Each structure stands twice: as C-alpha cells, then as structure tokens.
Amino acid sequence: MTLAIAYILVSVLAGATGQVLLKKGMGSMGPLTLSLGQLGSILWRIATNPYVLIGLSLLPVARFSGWLPSREWTSVMPTPLPA
Numbered sequence: 720m721t722l723a724i725a726y727i728l729v730s731v732l733a734g735a736t737g738q739v740l741l742k743k744g745m746g747s748m749g750p751l752t753l754s755l756g757q758l759g760s761i762l763w764r765i766a767t768n769p770y771v772l773i774g775l776s777l778l779p780v781a782r783f784s785g786w787l788p789s790r791e792w793t794s795v796m797p798t799p800l801p802a
Contacts, residue, residue, distance in 0.1 A: 730781045737777030744770025 747770065751761055765771055 726784065730784060732781075733777045733784070734781035737774045737781060739774070740770045740777065741774030744768045744772075744774055 745765070745768075748764060748768065753761065
C-alpha cells in the first residue's frame, strides 16, 4: 500500500511540474498570432523551447508511472452511480 502511495506522489509531482513548465514555456513566447504564413516558425519556436519540451515529457511520465500501477495495486474500485 505504501508503494502505491509513493507512485501516486511521484505522479502528482511530475504532473504539476510538467504543467508549470509548460505554462512558463508558452508564456515566455509572448502573444502568438496564428497565420498560415507564420505557422511553421511558431511551431518551431514551440518545439524548440526547453520548458515546453520538458513539460510535455513530464506529463506522460506522470500519467503512466503513477496512476496506472497504483490502480492495479489498490483495491479501490470506482462504484457505479445510483440510478
């Protein structure tokens, strides 16, 4: 049970850190106006921003390293809603 709690804690911390880094990375770019001519350069700026890259890489880590193993090890199952 304590191992499941550790996995959940890692998952929550990685998810929160990923969200904060993603917000910082997108916020550092300033206002973006999307137009067809500038779409390639905007996508390149997003794809090469280190905060965005680290933030996006932490989100799947949070999802698959924490929640899936912890659900397998715990006996807590969602109950159906009453009719």
